[in-house]
Amino acid sequence: MxxxxxxxxxxxxxxxxxxxxxxxxxxxxxxxxxxxxxxxxxxxxxxxxxxxxxxxxxxxxxxxxxxxxxxxxxLNDRDGRIISNFAQPPRVSVLSGDSYYIRSKSSPELYWLEKGGLIYATKQDRTRSTFRLDGERDSDRNRTVIIGKDYISVSAVGGSAQKYVSVNDNGEVVLSGHSCRMCYSDLKNM
Incomplete structure (x- = not known):
């Protein structure tokens, strides 16, 4: 498209x-x-x-x-002719430092839920996640639009300690105390 x-x-x-x-x-x-x-x-x-x-x-x-x-x-000058409109699906600018719900691309009714240090895909509940450009916590690059080639860290919102999304040795998506460097396009393709 x-x-x-x-x-x-x-x-x-x-x-x-x-x-x-x-x-x-x-x-x-x-x-x-x-x-x-x-x-x-x-x-x-x-x-x-x-x-x-x-x-x-x-x-x-x-x-x-x-x-x-x-x-x-x-395009034609404003007073010349009519500009054709185009229809396309709305999209969100993902900004460093902001939080979002993460959902499945193939099944949009499934959202990520953090429970007991693991990340689950569920229709029942969801957990907000904060996206940051890698190494940019509390910096002047917060609010920068994240693009596919950017390395990012993802953390669950809430809780007493900062926990980051990573993948364990069993291939499960989990929360841990240190950031797992990942490319934003890799997350989008999960």
Whole structure:
């Protein structure tokens, strides 16, 4: 399924509006990370499907490594013609330092539940989990959008001691006292 997002030039409301087309939402996240790292003053994420830039660079020059991964379509000026709408499923920007419920991709009614140091998939209850960029606890990178290639730590919310999600020798998902470094895309593919 293709994924769409809008990109607007900050200094002109009616002009230089682009529709970006990518193979999936993760490609858009990766594009944004490269573009905003290269020019953090001028490239802004206004929402998961809406971005802006204000430098003199062309839209396709914001993240050059994505030239073969994203289609940049210049939209008609505001007063010219109607912009076509697109429908796609809503998505959440996963932010470092925020907490979320984790659920199954294949069976969305199943959520992760922490009980007795183990993680269970259940329909009965659920436990919130905090996602952090690896090594970034209480840092200025909290609230950074997490993308697939980021290493993260996941901890259960609540309890007296900080416990992190990891995998034990039996292949079970458990909570332990130390962080298990994992790639966000690996968690998404579990």
């Amino acid at each position: 293709v994924y769409y997002t809008f990109l607007k030039w900050q200094t002109s409301e009616p002009n230089y509006r682009y529709l970006l087309t990518a193979p999936d939402a993760e490609t858009i996240n990766d594009w944004w990370r490269e573009a905003s790292t290269k020019d953090p003053e001028h490239v802004k994420r206004l929402g998961p499907d809406f971005y802006s830039w204000g430098s003199g660079a062309q839209a396709w020059d914001l993240a050059p490594s994505f030239l073969n991964k994203i289609i940049y379509t210049l």
